[in-house]
Every structure is written in structure tokens, then in C-alpha cells.
Amino acid sequence: MGPLKRVAVIGTGLGGLSATLVLTHNGYDVTVFERNLHPGGKAGNLEIGGYRFDTGPSILTMPFVIDRLFDSVGESRGDHLEFVRLDPITRYFFPDGTALDAFADPERFSAEVQEKLDVPGDRVRAYLRRCSEIYSLAGDLFLFEDLGRSLFSLKALWGVLNSWRLDLFRTMHQVNDARLKEKRLVQLFDRYATYNGSDPYRISGIFNMIQHVEYDLGSYAVKGGIFAIPKALHRLSEEKGANFRFGEEVESILVERGRARGVITGSKHERFDIVLSNSDVVHTYDKLLDDGSSRTARRYARMEPSVSGAVFYIGIRKAFDDLLVNNIFFSPDYEREFKDIFERRRCPSDPTVYVNITSKVDPEDAPRGCENWFVLVNAPWDSGQDWRSEMERTRSSVIERVGKALGCDLTKEVEVVGTLDPSGIQKRYLTNKGSIYGVSSNDRNAAFLRQGSRARGYEHLYFAGGSAHPGGGMPLVISSGMIAARSIIKREK
Numbered sequence: 001m002g003p004l005k006r007v008a009v010i011g012t013g014l015g016g017l018s019a020t021l022v023l024t025h026n027g028y029d030v031t032v033f034e035r036n037l038h039p040g041g042k043a044g045n046l047e048i049g050g051y052r053f054d055t056g057p058s059i060l061t062m063p064f065v066i067d068r069l070f071d072s073v074g075e076s077r078g079d080h081l082e083f084v085r086l087d088p089i090t091r092y093f094f095p096d097g098t099a100l101d102a103f104a105d106p107e108r109f110s111a112e113v114q115e116k117l118d119v120p121g122d123r124v125r126a127y128l129r130r131c132s133e134i135y136s137l138a139g140d141l142f143l144f145e146d147l148g149r150s151l152f153s154l155k156a157l158w159g160v161l162n163s164w165r166l167d168l169f170r171t172m173h174q175v176n177d178a179r180l181k182e183k184r185l186v187q188l189f190d191r192y193a194t195y196n197g198s199d200p201y202r203i204s205g206i207f208n209m210i211q212h213v214e215y216d217l218g219s220y221a222v223k224g225g226i227f228a229i230p231k232a233l234h235r236l237s238e239e240k241g242a243n244f245r246f247g248e249e250v251e252s253i254l255v256e257r258g259r260a261r262g263v264i265t266g267s268k269h270e271r272f273d274i275v276l277s278n279s280d281v282v283h284t285y286d287k288l289l290d291d292g293s294s295r296t297a298r299r300y301a302r303m304e305p306s307v308s309g310a311v312f313y314i315g316i317r318k319a320f321d322d323l324l325v326n327n328i329f330f331s332p333d334y335e336r337e338f339k340d341i342f343e344r345r346r347c348p349s350d351p352t353v354y355v356n357i358t359s360k361v362d363p364e365d366a367p368r369g370c371e372n373w374f375v376l377v378n379a380p381w382d383s384g385q386d387w388r389s390e391m392e393r394t395r396s397s398v399i400e401r402v403g404k405a406l407g408c409d410l411t412k413e414v415e416v417v418g419t420l421d422p423s424g425i426q427k428r429y430l431t432n433k434g435s436i437y438g439v440s441s442n443d444r445n446a447a448f449l450r451q452g453s454r455a456r457g458y459e460h461l462y463f464a465g466g467s468a469h470p471g472g473g474m475p476l477v478i479s480s481g482m483i484a485a486r487s488i489i490k491r492e493k
């Protein structure tokens with residue numbers, strides 16, 4: 001056997017960490033460069049005045065992807081992470097005063113919909129069955145395979161032949177409107193477009209498979225917070241021999257005759273056999289490989305980014321029994337919200353507000369009798385907006401909408417507030433224009449145009465992360481790390 005192959009991983013997002021774990025377990029000599037001081041990327045940790053917050057993701061779906069990752073390195077996930085299945089998954093507050101619990105149990109959920117929205121339970125059950133049919137036809141292919149390779153496979157052909165059953169050529173909203181026929185219920189299910197940062201009025205109906213993922217496969221909180229996931233992957237990778245270098249930014253990737261040969265950090269050249277970028281694809285082609293003038297760089301830069309977010313980390317000096325771990329406060333005009341985001345490029349004037357409270361699962365995340373509110377409003381990607389005024393305006397809307405729904409003056413209950421705006425997301429994680437999920441899926445072809453695990457035009461260079469295949473969101477990003485590691489193991493012996 002020859003010497004161990006040396007791999008440089010750029011970034012400790014969940015994609016980079018997953019790839020690192022698998023590669024290290026398979027005998028590669030992995031060095032990970034991370035410009036920030038902690039692992040996790042967007043899935044980070046924040047403490048303000050006695051309150052703990054996860055900085056980004058809060059809803060864990062498809063936990064079996066994480067189980068598979070641990071299995072693949074001879075470990076049991078349960079020895080490292082504890083997941084808490086949520087039922088109800090989310091409490092929805094509508095502007096007309098209706099509050100509805102989305103139960104994971106389909107019988108209870110359809111009974112709730114019948115009682116609160118006067119929609120026959122059968123209609124909801126039939127709708128969810130259809131969502132699960134789409135997942136079983138297309139899910140495995142689009143989420144776990146190296147698409148470049150499988151594009152011409154029989155399975156792909158099967159998917160294309162079934163395109164009418166997949167609702168490929170209608171938008172998510174059109175499908176939901178036709179099937180559910182009740183405005184509030186349509187809004188509830190249209191919301192799933194935001195799980196990959198897209199617009200329900202443009203994204204294809206095939207993405208209704210996301211509802212199956214949440215209702216049938218389950219939605220979870222994590223004991224110790226979402227940050228427990230990167231922490232566990234980092235610890236395990238280190239135990240297996242990976243070398244982490246925090247606070248070191250990779251300035252560029254060394255390339256010789258079309259081959260990635262190492263990285264440059266702090267103006268020092270370091271040679272590696274293989275480079276895996278967990279940095280955003282646009283940033284990688286633009287800043288780490290060339291000056292952004294190559295065809296590939298321009299091609300990725302043209303793709304529409306996903307939504308970004310206006311995030312408020314709020315310590316509340318009161319406990320609200322009316323709230324669950326996940327809560328949504330809907331706006332009256334959903335379509336206008338997405339026009340604000342994608343066309344007018346401003347924070348919605350009357351936004352839907354998401355509130356996640358981990359102290360309902362982990363009481364130590366907030367002082368006794370208090371709650372840690374992670375508040376997220378969908379926002380446009382950064383194109384130089386005045387974020388200070390956008391955030392102030394959004395914060396007032398949040399306080400007003402949520403306070404009204406809960407029947408109290410929230411300003412009196414706020415103890416501490418931290419914020420993160422799209423330009424902050426861009427600067428902290430170097431993501432393209434501050435997008436949360438990489439490329440949006442508004443374009444029907446996005447899945448096929450997204451960067452695959454192997455770089456175009458460069459040998460020994462690979463990608464993992466939300467801007468690469470299969471896309472953003474924790475399970476997909478972890479899947480991308482596993483796909484990239486498999487691809488390296490297969491090609492780079």
C-alpha cells in the first residue's frame with residue numbers, strides 16, 4: 001500500500017464535517033481548514049446573557065441520514081446524539097385568530113384540520129399520500145445519488161416517464177390550491193417551499209415531497225441543540241485522526257495543469273493530493289480558483305440564490321404555555337411576501353414569522369421561567385440593501401404580529417436581542433449573497449444544473465455543502481458530504 005492520500009477540506013459546515021468523518025474513517029489523511037473558530041458553519045452556537053441559541057438550523061428532518069452517516073463509520077448515532085420526535089410538529093397561528101396544530105399522526109392531524117378549518121379529513125390524508133408517492137418515485141434518486149452518474153440510469157428514466165405523477169410541470173401552489181381548496185391549508189402547505197429557500201408560486205410541485213419528509217418521516221429537535229450535531233461530528237473525526245485548523249482561511253486552491261494540488265493559507269502553499277471544498281460553490285470558483293471570469297464561475301453566479309433570513313435571537317423573560325417548540329405566525333398575503341423577497345428584494349412588509357424555542361426541550365437553554373426565541377423571517381439575498389433599517393422594520397413587524405397573536409405586549413418581555421441579517425450571513429460563512437440554502441429550486445432544472453460532487457474542469461477537486469448537489473438543508477448537506485466522500489474513495493485510491 002502507498003502512503004496515505006492527503007486531503008484538504010475547506011470548511012467545517014455539516015457537509016465538510018460529514019465528508020471528513022467518512023474519509024478519515026477510510027484511511028485518508030485529512031486536514032480541515034475553517035476560517036471561524038468553531039465547527040458547524042451555519043449550524044453554530046450563540047450565548048447571550050444566560051440564553052443559548054442555535055444560530056441557524058432548528059428543524060431536523062430525515063434523521064436516518066445522520067444514522068446512516070454514523071453507521072458508515074462503524075458507530076451508532078444513539079451513542080453520540082439524542083433526537084426528540086416532535087408531535088405536534090408545529091403550531092400555526094393564522095391572522096383570523098385560528099390556531100392549528102400540525103400533528104405528526106395523520107389521524108389526529110386530519111381531525112384537527114376538519115375541526116379548525118372545516119376541511120374533510122379525507123382530503124388531507126389523500127394529499128399526504130400523494131406527497132409520499134412523489135417521494136417514493138423521486139426521493140432516493142434526487143437526494144442520495146451522485147446525479148451526474150445516475151442521470152441516465154433506469155431510475156432517472158423512470159422518474160421522467162412519471163413526470164405527470166410527480167407534478168413536475170405545475171407549481172407547488174397550483175397543485176396545493178387544486179388539491180386542498182382552502183386558503184389557510186394551502187398557505188400551510190405552500191410554506192414547505194421555504195424548506196429549500198424557494199418560492200411556492202414558482203417552485204415545481206415535485207417538491208411537495210418535502211411534506212412527506214416532515215409528516216411521515218418526522219420532525220425532530222436535538223438534545224443539546226442542533227449545535228450538538230457538528231460538535232459530535234467534529235469530536236469523532238478528531239478521534240479518528242482528522243486534523244482541524246480553526247481560524248485559518250483558505251485564500252486559494254493551488255492548481256497545476258488543471259489539477260488541484262493543495263491550498264494557500266496565510267500566503268503559505270501547502271500541498272495535498274485532493275481538495276474538497278465545503279465553501280460555497282460560487283465563492284470557490286470566483287475567489288479560490290480564478291477571478292470569476294471562467295465559464296463555470298459565470299454559470300454558477302447566474303443561478304438564482306435561495307432566500308436569506310432576518311434572524312433575531314430573543315431572550316424572553318416569560319414562559320408561554322401557548323407556544324410549542326416550533327411556531328408559525330402567518331401573514332395575510334403570502335403571495336405578496338414572496339414578491340417582496342424575490343422581485344422587490346426587500347424584507348416582506350407584513351412577514352410570516354417563525355419562532356423556535358429549544359428551551360421547551362432543553363430548559364437549561366434559558367434562565368428559569370424564561371424562553372430562548374429563535375425568530376426567523378424569510379428575507380432576500382444581499383444586494384446592498386440598507387440592512388439596518390430593514391432589520392428595524394422587520395423587528396417591529398415581528399413584535400407586533402406575535403404579540404397580537406398571543407394577546408400581550410411583547411416589548412415588555414424582551415430581555416436580550418441578537419441579530420443576523422443577510423449581509424452578516426454572507427460575511428460569516430462566505431455564502432453566495434447570504435443565501436441560506438445555496439441555489440433556489442425555483443428553476444425546474446436547478447437539480448440538474450447544481451454543482452455535482454466533482455469539480456468541472458479540475459481534477460482531484462470535489463464539493464460538499466448546500467450549494468452543491470443535492471442542495472441545502474441539514475439532511476441534504478450531510479448526504480452531499482457522504483456522496484463526495486464516496487466519490488473520492490472510488491476515484492482516488
Ligand SMILES: Cc1cc2nc3c(=O)[nH]c(=O)nc-3n(C[C@H](O)[C@H](O)[C@H](O)COP(=O)(O)OP(=O)(O)OC[C@H]3O[C@@H](n4cnc5c(N)ncnc54)[C@H](O)[C@@H]3O)c2cc1C
Nearest residue numbers: 011013015035041042056057058059250279465466473474
Ligand atoms: C437562519 C438559518 C436557518 C436554517 N434553518 C434550517 C432548518 O431549520 N433545517 C435545516 O435542515 N436547515 C436549515 N438551514 C440550512 C442549513 O443550516 C444549511 O443547509 C447547512 O448547515 C449548510 O451546511 P454546509 O455544509 O453547506 O456549510 P456552511 O454551514 O455553509 O459552512 C461552510 C463553512 O465553510 C467555512 N469556509 C468557507 N470558505 C472558507 C475558506 N475559504 N477557508 C476556510 N473556511 C471557509 C465557513 O466559515 C463555514 O464554517 C438554515 C440556515 C440558516 C442560516
